[in-house]
Amino acid sequence: MRAVEDALKIQVPSNARIIRNIIDAIQFVQDHVVHFYHLHALDWVDIVNALEADPEATSALAQSISDWPNSSASYFKGVQDRVKKFVASGQLGIFANAYWGHPAYKLPPEANLMAVAHYLEALDWQREVIKAHAILGAKNPHLQTYLVGGMSIPVDANSEVGINADKIAQLLQMFAKAKDFVNRVYLPDVLAIAPFYLEWADLGEGLGNFMSYGDIPLVDNADPNNPGDLFFPRGVILDRDLSKVHPLDPEKIHEYVTHSWYTYDDESKGLHPSVGETNANYTGPKPPYEYLDTDKKYSWLKAPRYDEKSMEVGPLARMLIGYASGQERVVELVDSVLNTLNVPATVLFSTLGRVAARCIESVLLAENLEKWTLELAANIAKGDTAIHEQAHWDPSTWEAETMGWGWTEAPRGALGHWIHIKDGKIANYQAIVPSTWNGSPRDAKGLMGAYEAALIGTPVADPAMPVEILRTVHSFDPCMACAVHVLDADGNEITKVIVMD
Amino acid sequence: MLHLGESIQEFLLREGMSRRDFMKFCTIMAGALALPKNAVSDIARALESPQRLPIVWLELQDCAGCSEAFLRSTSPTAAELVLDVLSVDYHETIMAASGFQAEKSKDDAIAAGGYILVVEGSISLADDGGYCTIAGKSSKAILEDAAANAVAIIAVGNCATFGGIPAANPNPTQAAGVWDIIKNKPIINLPGCPVNPVNLTATVVHYLTFNQLPDMDSFNRPLFGFGRRIHDNCERRGHFDAGEFVKEWGDEGHRAGWCLYQMGCKGPITFHNCPSVRYNEGTSWPIAAGHPCIGCSEPGFWNWEVYKPISLNTFTPPTTFPTVETPDREISPAGIAISGTAVGAIVGAAGAFAYTALTNRSNIQPEVATEEPEEPAEH
Numbered sequence: 088m089r090a091v092e093d094a095l096k097i098q099v100p101s102n103a104r105i106i107r108n109i110i111d112a113i114q115f116v117q118d119h120v121v122h123f124y125h126l127h128a129l130d131w132v133d134i135v136n137a138l139e140a141d142p143e144a145t146s147a148l149a150q151s152i153s154d155w156p157n158s159s160a161s162y163f164k165g166v167q168d169r170v171k172k173f174v175a176s177g178q179l180g181i182f183a184n185a186y187w188g189h190p191a192y193k194l195p196p197e198a199n200l201m202a203v204a205h206y207l208e209a210l211d212w213q214r215e216v217i218k219a220h221a222i223l224g225a226k227n228p229h230l231q232t233y234l235v236g237g238m239s240i241p242v243d244a245n246s247e248v249g250i251n252a253d254k255i256a257q258l259l260q261m262f263a264k265a266k267d268f269v270n271r272v273y274l275p276d277v278l279a280i281a282p283f284y285l286e287w288a289d290l291g292e293g294l295g296n297f298m299s300y301g302d303i304p305l306v307d308n309a310d311p312n313n314p315g316d317l318f319f320p321r322g323v324i325l326d327r328d329l330s331k332v333h334p335l336d337p338e339k340i341h342e343y344v345t346h347s348w349y350t351y352d353d354e355s356k357g358l359h360p361s362v363g364e365t366n367a368n369y370t371g372p373k374p375p376y377e378y379l380d381t382d383k384k385y386s387w388l389k390a391p392r393y394d395e396k397s398m399e400v401g402p403l404a405r406m407l408i409g410y411a412s413g414q415e416r417v418v419e420l421v422d423s424v425l426n427t428l429n430v431p432a433t434v435l436f437s438t439l440g441r442v443a444a445r446c447i448e449s450v451l452l453a454e455n456l457e458k459w460t461l462e463l464a465a466n467i468a469k470g471d472t473a474i475h476e477q478a479h480w481d482p483s484t485w486e487a488e489t490m491g492w493g494w495t496e497a498p499r500g501a502l503g504h505w506i507h508i509k510d511g512k513i514a515n516y517q518a519i520v521p522s523t524w525n526g527s528p529r530d531a532k533g534l535m536g537a538y539e540a541a542l543i544g545t546p547v548a549d550p551a552m553p554v555e556i557l558r559t560v561h562s563f564d565p566c567m568a569c570a571v572h573v574l575d576a577d578g579n580e581i582t583k584v585i586v587m588d
Numbered sequence: 589m590l591h592l593g594e595s596i597q598e599f600l601l602r603e604g605m606s607r608r609d610f611m612k613f614c615t616i617m618a619g620a621l622a623l624p625k626n627a628v629s630d631i632a633r634a635l636e637s638p639q640r641l642p643i644v645w646l647e648l649q650d651c652a653g654c655s656e657a658f659l660r661s662t663s664p665t666a667a668e669l670v671l672d673v674l675s676v677d678y679h680e681t682i683m684a685a686s687g688f689q690a691e692k693s694k695d696d697a698i699a700a701g702g703y704i705l706v707v708e709g710s711i712s713l714a715d716d717g718g719y720c721t722i723a724g725k726s727s728k729a730i731l732e733d734a735a736a737n738a739v740a741i742i743a744v745g746n747c748a749t750f751g752g753i754p755a756a757n758p759n760p761t762q763a764a765g766v767w768d769i770i771k772n773k774p775i776i777n778l779p780g781c782p783v784n785p786v787n788l789t790a791t792v793v794h795y796l797t798f799n800q801l802p803d804m805d806s807f808n809r810p811l812f813g814f815g816r817r818i819h820d821n822c823e824r825r826g827h828f829d830a831g832e833f834v835k836e837w838g839d840e841g842h843r844a845g846w847c848l849y850q851m852g853c854k855g856p857i858t859f860h861n862c863p864s865v866r867y868n869e870g871t872s873w874p875i876a877a878g879h880p881c882i883g884c885s886e887p888g889f890w891n892w893e894v895y896k897p898i899s900l901n902t903f904t905p906p907t908t909f910p911t912v913e914t915p916d917r918e919i920s921p922a923g924i925a926i927s928g929t930a931v932g933a934i935v936g937a938a939g940a941f942a943y944t945a946l947t948n949r950s951n952i953q954p955e956v957a958t959e960e961p962e963e964p965a966e967h
Contacts, residue, residue, distance in 0.1 A: 121659070125659075125682060126681070126682070129684040134684070176640070178639075178640050178642070178675040178677075179675075180640070180674075180675045180676045180677055181676050181677075181679055181682050181683040181684060182683075182684050183677065183683075183684075183685065183693050183696075184685040184689040184690065184692050184693045184696075185683075185684035185685040185689065186685075186689070210659070213659070214659070214660050214661075214868075214869075217660065217868065218868045218869065218871045220868070221867055221868035221871035221872040221877075222871060222872060222877075223877075224877065225867070225872050225873055225874040225876070225877035225879055226866075226867035226868060226871075226872065226873060226874065226877075227656075227660065227867070227868055228653045228656040228657060228660075228782055229653050229781055229782055231874040231877065231879045231882070232874075232877050232878065232879050234837060234879075236837075237837060237838070238837075239837055239877065239878040239879040240877045240878050240879075241838060241842050241843040241878050242838075242843075243843040246843040246844065246845070247845060248843070248844070248845035248876065248878065249843050249878070348718075367719075367760055369714075369715040369718040369719065371718050373716045373718070374716060374717050374718060374721050374724060374725055374726040374729065375721075375724050375725045375726070375729060376721075376724040377724055378724075387719070472838060472843060473838055474837060474838040475836070475837035475838050477836050477837065477838075480836075480837075551688075552689075553687075557686055
C-alpha cells in the first residue's frame with residue numbers, strides 16, 4: 088500500500104495518517120504483550136514449579152512490585168488451584184512435554200505463580216484492547232480498511248457508521264486499559280524477572296548492527312530523514328557504537344540467494360529489491376529428510392544485507408536508535424530500566440536486552456495512544472472528513488511506468504515492499520520482511536544472520552533439552568518455524584529444536 | 589481467563605454466574621448454530637463434562653491469522669468458556685514445548701486418537717512438498733499422519749479449505765486445501781480470512797452436543813454459518829434496494845452508511861454470517877467499517893478484483909418499493925462557542941453535515957443474483 092502510494096506520489100489525508108498510527112501503536116502493544124507472556128515467558132517461567140508457591144508470599148511479592156489490584160493471596164491461591172487441577176487432570180494440552188524442572192529455570196516458585204497468573208490475565212486483556220482494531224479496521228486479525236490513498240473507515244462526527252464521539256470514547260477506554268496493564272503488570276514483571284536471569288544480559292549478543300526504517304509519521308508529508316517527523320527515527324547503528332546513528336540509504340539494501348532456493352544469473356552478487364528477482368528453484372532433499380546441507384542452498388529466506396552487512400531489526404534496533412539519537416523519552420525509559428537493574432547500557436546488546444527493549448517500546452507506545460486518539464478527535468472537530476486521496480484511485484490516471492518503496496516498522500522490525508508498476512499493472516513486487524533480516528541464511532561471503540550470530544557462545548546445560556536456545560531465538564520474536572540442530576563436538580546430533588512462533 | 593481443569597459449569601459457579609447465565613450462554617450457542625430451543629439442554633449437558641475434547645492443531649502454509657483469531661474467541665464470555673472444554677494437545681504457536689518434545693506431544697495425541705484435527709494453512713504439493721516442511725516432513729505427510737486417527741477434521745480459514753492466498757495465480761507451490769488431499773474422513777470447512785472464531789466455537793459445541801458434525805453445503809461449509817449470503821443479511825441492504833450507493837471513499841453516502849456495491853462489494857455472491865455475528869465480540873465487520881466484502885469465505889476469492897463491481901445476472905426492477913424521500917431537516921448551527929477538550933469539540937461540530945447530499949441518488953437499480961455462487965460473474 089505504501090509502496091503504491093510512493094510510486095504514485097500520494098499523500099494520504101491527515102485522518103488516514105493518524106488512524107494508521109493508532110492502529111500500528113495498539114498492534115505493537117498487543118503483539119508485544121502476547122509475545123512476552125504467551126510465546127516467550129514459558130522459556131523463563133516454570134509453570135509446574137508454581138504449584139510449590141506460597142500464595143501469601145506470592146501476594147507479598149506482587150504487591151511489592153506493583154499496585155495492580157489482582158494481588159491477594161486468595162487470588163493467587165485460586166490460580167494455583169486451577170493449575171493443580173489442570174495438572175491432575177492428566178490432560179496437559181499446550182503445556183505438555185515442555186522443559187519443566189530444567190535447571191536453567193531460576194525463578195522462585197512465587198515468581199512463577201505470579202507470572203502464570205499474568206499469563207492468564209494477559210489472554211483476557213489482549214482480546215479486549217485489540218477491539219480498537221475492529222473499530223478502526225473492521226476486524227482483528229486481518230484488518231480490512233486499508234486503501235491505497237487512505238482508509239475506508241469514514242470519519243464524521245455526525246455519522247452513525249463512521250468514527251464519531253462514541254467510537255473515540257471507546258478507543259480511549261481501551262487505550263487506558265492497554266496502558267494500565269503495560270505499566271502495572273508487563274513492565275513490573277520484566278523488572279522482577281530480569282534480576283534472576285542477568286547472565287542473559289551477556290548472552291545472545293549477535294551482530295551489533297541495527298537498522299530501522301523509522302515509522303509513525305507525526306506530521307503530514309513527513310520527511311523520514313528529519314528527526315522529529317517520525318516517532319521511531321530512521322537510522323543505522325554499526326558495531327555497537329551508540330555514539331553515532333548513521334543515516335539510512337535504501338539504495339544500500341541488497342539480497343543474496345547464494346544459500347537460498349532461488350536463482351540469480353550471478354549469485355555472487357546481491358540485487359536491490361527494486362530490481363529483485365524471485366525465481367524459486369528447490370534443490371533441497373526430497374522430504375522427509377533429517378538435515379539440510381548448509382554448504383549448499385538451505386533456506387526459503389533470501390539473505391538481505393545493508394551496505395554488505397547483516398543487520399538486526401526489531402524493538403531492540405528501534406530503541407537503540409532512539410536512545411542513540413537522544414530521543415528524550417526513550418533515553419529516560421531505557422536509563423530507568425538500566426538503573427533499576429543496576430546494569431550498564433552495554434547489556435542492551437543481549438537476549439535480555441531484546442526482552443527489555445520490547446517492553447520499553449510497549450510502555451512508550453501505550454502512553455501515546457491517548458494523545459494520538461485526541462489528535463484524531465481534534466482533526467474531526469475541525470470538520471475534516473477527508474479519509475482518502477481520490478485523485479489516483481482510477482488506474483487510468485497513473486503514469487505508464489513508475490516505481491515505489493513502501494517502508495514501515497512492524498512489531499518484529501523493518502518491513503519494506505518494492506513495487507514496479509507498468510501500464511497499470513504490477514511488473515515486479517518484492518518484500519523484505521523483518522524475519523528475513525533476523526533469520527537470514529549466509530550470504531555470498533558467508534556472513535551469518537542475526538539468529539545465528541546470537542546463538543554463538545550460548546551455554547546449553549542439557550543438550551537434549553536446550554531451553555537456552557529457545558530463549559535467544561524467541562527473543563527476536565521470529566515469525567516462522569526455524570530449526571536449530573544441536574550437535575556434539577564430533578558432529579553427532581544430540582537434539583533438534585524447532586523454534587516455533 | 590483461560591480455565592484450567594474445570595468444567596464450564598464449575599467455572600460459572602466460581603465466577604459467580606448462575607445456572608440461569610449458563611443456560612443463557614447455551615441459548616446463545618443454540619442461536620449461533622440455528623438450532624431449535626429444545627437443543628439448549630443438550631448443549632448444557634455436553635459442556636458440563638470434565639473431560640476436555642482433545643485437539644491437534646496443524647499450521648501448514650499459513651500466516652497464523654486463524655490461530656490469532658482463535659486467541660480472540662470471546663463472544664460474551666461464551667467462546668472463552670468453550671476453550672475450557674478443549675485440550676489443545678498440539679499447536680505450534682502457543683504450545684510451550686519445541687522440537688522433539690513438541691513432536692512427541694503430537695505423536696502422543698495421534699496415538700491416543702479420539703481428537704478433532706484442526707488444520708490452518710494450505711498444503712503445498714509442488715517439488716515433493718519442499719516448499720513447506722516441519723521437522724523435515726512435507727505438509728502433505730504431516731496432514732496425512734495427523735488425519736489418520738482423527739475423529740473429524742475442521743479446516744479453518746480459506747487456505748486450509750480452498751488453498752487461500754498461497755493458491756493465488758500462478759500458485760507456485762501448488763497449494764491445495766485439506767479436502768483435496770484427505771478423502772476418508774469427515775471434513776468441515778470453515779473458510780474466512782481468518783476464520784471467525786465464533787464459527788469454530790459453534791462447530792465444536794455442535795460436535796460435543798450431538799456427537800456429529802452440522803449439516804453442510806456443497807463446499808462442506810456448515811449451514812449455520814454459511815447458509816445465507818452476506819447480501820441477504822446485510823445491514824446496508826435497504827440502501828441497495830433504494831439505489832443509494834457509495835461512489836467515492838469518504839463521500840456523503842460513505843459517511844451515511846450507504847451500499848458498497850459499486851465499490852466492488854462481493855456480498856451478493858458470498859455465503860457467510862459476518863453480518864449477524866460480526867468480529868471481535870460483535871464490535872464490527874468489513875461493511876460496517878466502510879469497506880466492501882472481499883468474499884473471503886468463497887473458493888477463488890483471491891483472484892477476484894476487489895474493487896470491481898460484480899455483474900448481477902438478473903434484473904428485476906423493484907416496482908413494489910415505496911419511494912422514501914429524505915425529509916427536510918433543520919440542522920441546528922452548533923459548534924460556535926464550544927471549545928475545550930477535543931472530544932467535547934466533536935459534539936460541537938454538528939452543523940457541518942450536508943444532508944442535502946442524501947437526496948443525490950443513483951439511477952442504477954441492480955438486482956441480486958438468485959443463483960448459487962459457484963461461478964461468480966467476475967473473477
